[in-house]
Amino acid sequence: MNIVNKDRRMTKQRQVILERLREVKTHPTADEVYAMVKEDLPKISLGTVYRNLDILAELGLIQKLEMAGQPKRFDGNPHPHLHGKCIACERVVDLGPDFDFGLDKKINGFKVLDYKLEIIGLCSRCQEKENKLK
Amino acid sequence: MNIVNKDRRMTKQRQVILERLREVKTHPTADEVYAMVKEDLPKISLGTVYRNLDILAELGLIQKLEMAGQPKRFDGNPHPHLHGKCIACERVVDLGPDFDFGLDKKINGFKVLDYKLEIIGLCSRCQEKENKLK
């Protein structure tokens, strides 16, 4: 594993968290990751999960999604892409490549360095359900 | 006051919270609103502030800003507009009218009903400071 350097060690816990997160296309919360990983490592502690999710995000191996007013979610795919939050089923789904919002430009004198775009709506699955009810 | 209806009463507390929030161009947190309002109503409780901020937002008289990973902030201006979060001074500043992102369209089958755009960068004040240091 190439994430090992003088400051970081690859522990079993860190490895399993990363593997598990990569296997899955949902965007689990720390609690959900905890539940998933406990299947392999029943003795792992929740603090360890939080710590490692932060470290893995810091290393750029995963993504930390901070949705407004909700628990953070984690994405095994580290490449930036757009996320949609379904108001019906509460799932967070991938919507493909992010917009090129354009960084380093200015809006009203404010220098844009980064941005977070959160799409809220209905996933295709819930739209179908909605249509059947009519 | 026209906010009064069969379910809502205009209490002194609610009134002061609204007035105070309207006077100010910052985007205070619930705690900060609490401090501001206590000047007029020393006996008000924090719970009352939270409750009324929610109700006022629900009535469309103010805006609740849910920034990713930070305490909620409140805006006395209920009209949608873009906000920028300065990474240097931590202030939230108004950036003028929001983009017309386009609602009810679909992205990859996902029906867009709403969205939240959060700009992160440097406010003009902090850019000046930065330039002086060079």
Next chain:
DNA sequence: AATGATAATAGTAATAGTTATCAATAAGAG
């Protein structure tokens, strides 16, 4: 393979922000 420095762990306490509970109070319709 054994050693040693120290990163990481499990378990738990602590914190921040927010929401819920409830008896007492007060808005405002009649």
Next chain:
DNA sequence: CTCTTATTGATAACTATTACTATTATCATT
């Protein structure tokens, strides 16, 4: 003025997350 009940202050509870600490495990160096 009276009555209904929304609202309040005070406080407990709750959720998500971070901090603390003695013990354990990784891994570079022997």
